[in-house]
Amino acid sequence: MTLAKTLALLSPELVLLAGGLGILLLDMIWKDDEGKKDWLPYLTLVGLGGALAAVIVVWRGLGGGVSALATMLDVDALAMFICLMAVLVAALVVVFSVEFVRGKTPYRGEFYAFLLFAALGIALMAAATNLVLIYISVELLSVTSYVLTGYLRGDAKSNEAAIKYFLYGAIVSAAMLYGMSLFYGITGTTDLRGIAEFFSDPASMSELHWVVFAAMVLLFAGLGFKIAAVPFHQWAPDAYEGAPTPVTAFLSVGPKAAGFAVLLRVLIIGLPQFEADWTALLAAISIVTMTLGNVVAIVQKNIKRMIAYSSIAQAGYILIGLACLGADNYGLQGVLLYLLVYLFANLGLFAVVIAFSNATGSDEIEDYAGLMRRSPWLAAGMVVFFLSLVGIPPTAGFFGKVLIFASAIRTQSYLLAAIGVLNGVISLYYYFNVVRQGFFLPPKEAAPIPAAPELRVALLVCMAVVLGIGVFPQPFIQLAQGVARLLAI
């Protein structure tokens, strides 16, 4: 492959990288000019727009094929799908941050640059097909996330969240690495296709079965940490509560999507021969994850902590799709659609939380009392996003859940489907508690809640998408189906 073609295939990543470096540079040039620095978030959005265009061009150019680069990464529909999500997440989080970080930190420019680098990490994770690149891109995302979490230096909670997140993350990433080293020892290669090729000889499988299982569990520690699945979820509530809220919004969606993308690739490309093992493992983790997340969410008093547990539960639902992959990767379309829907619903929810905390300085659920009267738009948005997270029509979440549960029923995993539905009912309870506060209790203060224009736009976009997919699901289901089918070949 020529250099030009390689660079063209990597153009989304290169645009993100150039954008991040450009923002760092501009921030340095405009060192003392706070007025000019106000342009940085918008320039970041321009960079993300460029990345979006690059994703679309590359995706169309693929025409359903895969372009593998030097046993390191695959540029395929899955990579483009997740890269698209990374760009969308970063763009929405930039919009959330404009008002939030102004005045809270002297290092505004780097904040936006770091968001671009984090998006780059996600894009690379989604494309990587080699354990070496997987490890480095996971760490790129982790290190940027640690810094973003601890960005508010004067804020003791932000500090504490970052150090807990860091220590936890560093331990599980060492465990993941140990698993990777075992895979290398077993197969003599770090390339996922090479690993699959090694195991395609049945004789090699039986002798090394237990080592493979151990390596798989260790590898899952690192990815389970990224998607916040039990038992690697403990960092999430603290990191979510303490991090600057736009960063929390990022953490709840970005690393999760990337973690799932890596998990998909490792399992489907690298370890198809061990499907029975990882299916059982993932099913068990899925059940514990959704149940624990939902049950603990009930008792939370801080809305960011509640969303943390709810997003742990969401990871549990998505895992159902992976555990019930079925023939020609049917479960995969559920996973992909669910991730896309979850992105808009959760980020929309954070738009509400950020608007509320910008105006009142509080994240406590009891302070949401009377939200309806103080800001009908925020209250309405909140209801739409909650409905989507539970999976009630006419919101997008309904179709995400339908596809996920359909894959469970298709592979006759009725228990998984039943527990999933039951968990949906539990989640209604704590979401309704917030709605009750907002609609039926009298407000503590009467002052209306102003929202910055950027936030209002973000809120409306998320609402429009969540309702839009809910009413016209077909193109989005087809999109997910297309990606899933291509990966099955």
Add this chain to the structure above:
Amino acid sequence: MVIPLAWYLIVAAALFCIGLYGALARRNAIGILMGIELMLNAVNINLVAFWRYVRPQMLTGQLFAIFVMTVAAAEVAVGLALVIAIYRSRDTVNVEEIDLLRG
């Protein structure tokens, strides 16, 4: 080769578990960080031993180990920066006293 591969693997496993103990049981954030460094070194011993015994003609294991060291350096820089930041604001690096967030 005189030394069996399993010896290296068992030394690495022991080092990994000692590091894990340090990471789980230390009160001091820097102590935890040192435990993590031991774990990463254990992984590198694994990688280099596998390289030597399983695929010496390809340099994958050595390259992987070099990348691990690079990443460890970046990680440690950020980690220690966080430790220093928290020390400035609370005068402690004891993880049991860092407990504003709970629920």
Add this chain to the structure above:
Amino acid sequence: MLLPILFIFFSIAVLGFALLVVTTRNMFHAALFLVGALFGVAALYILLEAEFLAVVQILIYVGAIATLIVFAIMLSRNMMRRDIRAANDQWVEGAVAAVLLFALLVLVLSRASWPTVTAAAPPDAIPGIGKALVSDYVIPFEVASVLLLVGMVGAIIIARERE
């Protein structure tokens, strides 16, 4: 006969230093023991005929990482005096977890039949490593440089003295 003796010597040194690192009360001493363990690992690399890696280990781990740790200990000075207990409240659970994991790993690792070969190591690995870093591994190499940049900028943002 010399090789196994050297192996056993360095292994005991590495593991002994490692145990001291995780149990010593004085953080500064722990950092010094860490340096010892890191040197021991470098010696193991030499036994494995990965000389270049041994040098890199000493340069990066001892030269940069361990030094950074010592700096951090100096900057948060009172921890050297005040740390009366080294372990936290969950050290028993930690110890049990570590011992159990070790037992499991030994069981799994020693029973597996690794696909070993008896080929000689390439006489000089450095050109190969250099070539690989700019050909097959060029993407991870570039990503690693972004990672280092992020680590550097991030560390400055977080730890810089307030104006």
